[in-house]
Structure formats: structure tokens, C-alpha cells
Amino acid sequence: MAPIYLGGTISFCEGLKQVASNIEEVKPNFVMGVPALYEKMYNRMARAIDSNFLSRTLFRTKLLRGAVTRGVRKRLGKDIRFISGGAALDPDIARGIRNLGLKIYQGYGITETSPVISFEYDGMIKEGSVGKPIPRVEVRIHDPNEEGVGEVLVRGPSVMRGYFNNPEATEGAFMEGWYCTGDLGCMDDEGFLYVKGRLKNLIVTANGRNVYPEEVEQELLKSPYIEEIMVYGKKISPFVEEIHALVYCDQDSLDLYAEEMGITPMTVGHIEELIKSEIGKYGKNLAKYKRVKKFRIRGEPFPKTSTRKIKRFALGDEIAVSH
16 A cells, blocks of 8 residues: 555556566566565576676676676666565575665565564665564564574554454464464564564474474575475474475476486486485585475475465375375
């Protein structure tokens, strides 16, 4: 409602495949989107620069990079700013977009808080954080562990009073006047908030370590052969879980790999060996206790919400199948 209140114009894109052309057509001041959108946009722009010898050479030379970034801004709109929300934005993607001379800000919030809790703005950006809480909204971390991570609690005038005609759900959503978000996070000494993942998705390993699936997924998605991945805890005892994953592959990348390696036809076994290698390669950036132990390949994309989040709850039967 804010753009309407301020006399702005809102344009809706025609679909994910048309986002780039729509932005070039409208040249908006702000683009609102989820991380999956910005990841695809950035990868497309990075590939375009890398495929052109002159652009690649200029971009890699810091003093000459401006020639490339000016071209990007001219194409998309010189005043364009990207707003990311709905899920965690990979810091590498945010850094890459900023290196292209574009501005991107991350925000955090949920419906029950109207919805913004915190956001970034010029001069108040820290890599990996979702900024500082907005004025009059308080945030605290409940029952933090040794790393300072606990459930994010919120209170303030923008927090809902309760669920309509559902006093039981309302009572369960609050703790001594603080709204329980169900998200895990921590705050630094300067008041910046860092969201780690969902409390219900937390994995507890055999040595009692906590693993946030979202963190593992973010690393493994850097593989060009993994288009989508869902990391989860597989029960190996009543209180201990092992880190497993379901993987949906990027078919174009697989086809290119098969062509380069002269593999015809590329069997399930070939794909599994490749993905095993990729999980090992990109998993090296994670602590040993956070690495995926077993995985399975999916033949189709994951079911998703309107904000492009995987519907984990809809995959219970698939997760229950033994590896």
C-alpha cells in the first residue's frame, strides 16, 4: 500500500521468464522479489558479462569496471533498487549484485507483524544480516545457545493482537507479551539481526550440534548442477538425526556436462555420481557435522509456496522413504 499512498505506480511482471524484459521496459525505482528471483537475474547477468571478452576484461579490472556497471544501470534504470524478502538471500548473490553497481536491500518480517520487523538501508548494511529492527519494534533472542542463536521474539505496535476467533492459537503464539516468530536467529553488538532458519526445521546431530538446513542448502545451491535442494534431518534414533537431502538437478547443466564428457546416454548412476561429487565439493565450505550424509535425486521440481519456498510439509511421504 505504501507506493499507492505516496502516489507511486505499481507494475506487475508477466512471469519469471519476463522479469528482465519487464524491468527494462518499466525502469522502476524499486523491485520487490524473493531470493530465487535475484539469484537467477544475477547468474544471467554474470554469464552475459563473462561471455563477452571486452566486458569480462573491463569488469575484472577494478579501475575500468565502471564502464560495465554503467551499462547495466542504463539498461535496467539508473535509480533501480532491489528489495529482497521471503527467505534468506545468499550473501554471495547480494555481493555480486552490488559489484554490478546495483543496490539491493534485504528485509525480514512475517504477516503477524504487519509485516516488517527489520530491514537494510544505505549505511546500515552488514553482510548476512537482515538489518536492524524498525523504529518502535523490539526484538530479542529467546533461550540462545552457545553461538547466541535462539528463537526470534518480537513486540511493538505493528504486532498483531491475535488470531481471529482462535484464542488457543493466540495464546500459543505469545510468550509474556512477545510474539514467537518460530524463526531462529541472533543479534550482534550493534543490533543487527541475523536469521538462521526455521525452528521446526532444526536438525540435531549425534554429537548434539544444531544444523540449520537453510545454511546447508545455500552452499550446495552454488553447484551449477543442483537447481533445487531440500536438506532435512533423518531420524536414526529417537533424539538424533542424520543430514539427508533431496535434489532436483539443473537439466541444461547436465546436458552440457554429458556433451563435454561424451556420456551417451547419461544414466541415473552417472547423475548420482556427479551430484555426490558436487555435494562433496561445495560441502567443504561447511563444518563436518553440517555435511550431507545421504541424498536422493528427484525427477521433478519441488512443490512451492507463492514466495518460492519449498513446501517441506508436503514431502513427508517422500522423506519417510529409506535411502
